[in-house]
Structure formats: structure tokens, C-alpha cells
Amino acid sequence: xxxxxxxxxxxxTEMGQEVTLRCKPISGHNSLFWYRQTMMRGLELLIYFNNxxxxxxxxxxxxxxxxxxxxxxxxxxxxxPSEPRDSAVYFCASRKTVNTEAFFGQGTRLTxx
Amino acid sequence: xxxxxxxxSHVSVSEGALVLxxxxxxxxxxxxxxxxxxxxxxxxxxxxxxxxxxxxVKGINGFEAExxxxxxxxxxxxxxAHMSDAAEYFCAVTSAEYDYKLSFGAGTTVTVRA
Numbered sequence: 422x423x424x425x426x427x428x429x430x431x432x433x434t435e436m437g438q439e440v441t442l443r444c445k446p447i448s449g450h451n452s453l454f455w456y457r458q459t460m461m462r463g464l465e466l467l468i469y470f471n472n473x474x475x476x477x478x479x480x481x482x483x484x485x486x487x488x489x490x491x492x493x494x495x496x497x498x499x500x501x502p503s504e505p506r507d508s509a510v511y512f513c514a515s516r517k518t519v520n521t522e523a524f525f526g527q528g529t530r531l532t533x534x
Numbered sequence: 535x536x537x538x539x540x541x542x543s544h545v546s547v548s549e550g551a552l553v554l555x556x557x558x559x560x561x562x563x564x565x566x567x568x569x570x571x572x573x574x575x576x577x578x579x580x581x582x583x584x585x586x587x588x589x590x591v592k593g594i595n596g597f598e599a600e601x602x603x604x605x606x607x608x609x610x611x612x613x614x615a616h617m618s619d620a621a622e623y624f625c626a627v628t629s630a631e632y633d634y635k636l637s638f639g640a641g642t643t644v645t646v647r648a
Contacts, residue, residue, distance in 0.1 A: 477633060
């Protein structure tokens, strides 16, 4: 299996622009997580899907952030408009069942200038 | 709220010395617990997991952890540190109490002195 695939690996954008991060989970996995990692705040859970349904989005910073999972093999995290404080590494992870480990993608390093 | 506390944001050990990383969790129902390692510019990789079987769990690279319900702890140890163990380590918890969302601690950076 190719593992969790995220794209792009790096993104540099200007403040105010829309940014879309993409994730392809491992086939057969039922749960998908989006995390944000920064030096200041560590690893924060943004949103958690189970069977394509958002279960917990309490970590989504504000209305500028949105996430979708239209099917079991694809998810997006969108930031509109982007701000410099959104600069971080964004990770996607997927999990087969609740008592199994989550597998992480390589992350997307976002820089907003 | 579901939480994981890792004591010590930085740990420095000599090569060959014991590595001990502390993790305490909060959950009123039986949790599932994990330790992950992150090397620079990479994603997180699983070291080991506790999923209600044996309380002493062995993982990769010589690491092990013990689940102690009475202390709500899941500390990670390795008897003899190697230079390649220098990385950041994260403890994580999931449970039915919080719909099985996966929450991570703040992480502990390990440096290994020659």
C-alpha cells in the first residue's frame, strides 16, 4: 500500500488567497484526521471524520477553515482567505478501526506570506 | 476534555543510558494508547500501542511501555539509548468517551549525547 498520500508537499501562497490541501487515506480505513503542527501549539487536531461523516470539528480554528470528505478515498482541507498565522505543517492521518493505530501522511508545509 | 500530558518537553540522555519518557492521560473509560516518533521533516510513525491486551507493550527499536490504570500512565522506556533515537516522541489517546478522536500530547524532544 502507498500509505496516506497528501498533496501538495509544499505550498507558498500570498495572504488572502485560497488554499486547498488534499489527502488520500489508505484504502479500507474508516477514520480520517486532519492535524496542524506548529512550534508554538504542537500537534492540534482540526477535524475527525468517521465513515466520511465529520464527528468532531471543534479544533477548526475559525470559519476560514473548512474540510470535506466526499467519499472514502479523498478529503480536502480548505483555507479561505489564508493568513500568515496559518503557516504550519498540516498532516492527514487515517485509521482502520478505533482500536488500531493511525497512519500519517508526509504532511503539507504551508507558508502564507 | 480528553487530554494527554507529557512531562518534560526536552530530554537529554547519554548514549547507552536509559530513556524514560512520561505520559499521563485522562479518560474515565478504558483508553487505547499509542506512542509515535517523528524525525525531522517527516510524518509520525508508530512505536507501539496499548489496546487492552498485555499491559507491558513492546514496540520497534527496543522501546516498550507499560499501561498503569491506577496511575493513568503510559510511560515509554528504552534500556540503552542510541544516537538514532534522537527525535520527537508523542503520546496519544483515544477512547469511547470522546467518540474515539485521537488526541496527542505536546511531545518530548530527545537528544542523545555521545
